Amino acid sequence: MEDVTTVCVVLFALGFGYTNGFHDSANAIATSISTRALTPRVALLMAATMNFLGAFLGTQVASTVGKGIIATPEGQHGLVVVLGALVGAIAWNLITWYFGLPSSSSHALFGGLIGAALAGGIDVKWGGIRDKILIPMVVSPVFGFFAAFALMTAILWIFRKGKPNPLNRGFRVAQTVSATAMALGHGIQDVQKTMGVIFLALLTTNHVDADGGIPIWVTVSSAAAISLGTYAGGWRIMRTLGRRIIDLDPPRGFASETVAAGVLYTTAYVYAAPISTTHTITSAVMGAGATKRVSAVRWGVAGNIVLAWVFTIPAAGVVAACSYYLLNPVLG
Template sequence: MDSTLVLIAAVVLLALSFDFINGFHDTANAIATSISTKALTPRAAIVLASTMNLVGALTFTGVAKTIGGKIADPMKLEHGLPIVIAALVAAIIWNLITWYYGIPSSSSHALIGALTGSVIASAGLSAVNFAGFLTILQALILSPVLAFCIGYIIMSILRFVFRSANPRSTNRMFRFLQILTAAFQAFSHGTNDAQKSMGIITFALIAGGLQNTHDIPFWVKLTCAIAMALGTSVGGWKIIKTVGTQIIKLKPISGFASDVTSASVIIGATIIGQPVSTTHVISSAIMGVGSAKRLSCVKWCTAQRMITAWLITLPITATLAGLVYLIASILF
């Protein structure tokens, strides 16, 4: 029991560290548009995002239950706690690498890929619930496509409605509206991303025999919410620069369109209990909004670099987690 408690404590510490890193890694995406259009100052955007992330993280639990039980059954894994530790270590390493180079890669892909890889390394392919894994993968793939299409449609409608409006008054109005959409964006991020760490901790509690249901304890919700809010307060300026300036040249109206699009897709996924990548959704929404004006507005070289990172994250983190698990099993 003593060793089990030590391992669970390690999982909690790593999960909260992952949440903290996620706060400045992925939340940077949520506030990048409002900062780049000068709707909010960086300080105001971070305070707003931290607050709304905290509120959002405490509101839903469906995604946490999906992460905690759909990839593998923690009650059937002999080495459940080391599996989770290896997954978290791999996901954290990948998040820090992509943050350092300013690449808006997906924390969701990193965590899901890493957990799958460590399960395979420990118990083989048969231990993975591929039906549940494919459901999660489907949501991760479809959500950015949906965000691109909706962003294109919303921006096309806005361009038609405001085609004859005074540019100065239009910019002033949409800068104000972006304050509201930035809050909505940060709230939606909290409802989905913070739950991933909640699910991982619950997975560990079940694997360690401390609970036998997928219900999320309140202390888990609260600590994960606080960790993400604290991470958000640190900020992620490299990611903000990439998302806010290197995909398209954002104006208040296009920033508003991309915020509404991505927040709606993320909150919709949360309601049905599916984890999605806020990075993918926000970046795809911005691409869709830019394409509504003309395809040349989108800096496709940056988009290509992002898509490459998206494609390699799952296999790299799965391999990395498997290696971490195997090395740890040899050493300990």
């Protein structure tokens, strides 16, 4: 029974990775598509490829997800806890995707793990959540906003005498680089979250050692799941991120992507913090857009997005807890 449940958990984790891909594909490419720097299909193929490659560039974030959020549960009961967490995360991804809200798949997973762990009597590592999730959740969007504002202000000053049409063409070319960097950063961050939850399930059943590395099949399958999901696209969220927040031009798209990519790399490699790519790019878009004029940002839309951010962890946690209570009598 335990082996069957383990396979089921792995499949659900890969399913989460797939929904993460089509939910978050907008993160890397919506700005490039909206400024016509890349065509939609070229952008999706590039993002899918970079997401796949990013999975092989580190495991720090995966270790945080697998060992730093909840205490390692044991046996069949532990697998039910992890399965409940995944159901909660997938459900929230689908709900926010349906309404076109760029909420965080990462925080949906964290909320799912917390909710299922509390329902199942598993200890939650609140110190790790504070240091690795809550503080970065607040700091990274704030930094992204002001850093993008500063970079865009510098671009406006440096190219103040340039002609708009040649500048736009040049920044469209530059956006192919910044969008690629953003997509690679998304792969480094978000593929590792799927890897981390599979690693947690394997720890639960003693299929791996806590001090050992993540098996290569976990890396490859997680990368494939998120890449396939990315190529499937998330058009509802692309419209929100690419056009409804602000009508972007190529320089502002470049500034947003460059800042967001930098934040993703820094938090992954320096702090091993699993931050939200959605929060980071959205705040960077707002910051770059605010240099046009404050009223250029559609703050009503931005407010709805922030509300989705606030409710993601508790909402996914509630769904995960309910899922645990439903699954435990059958599988526990």
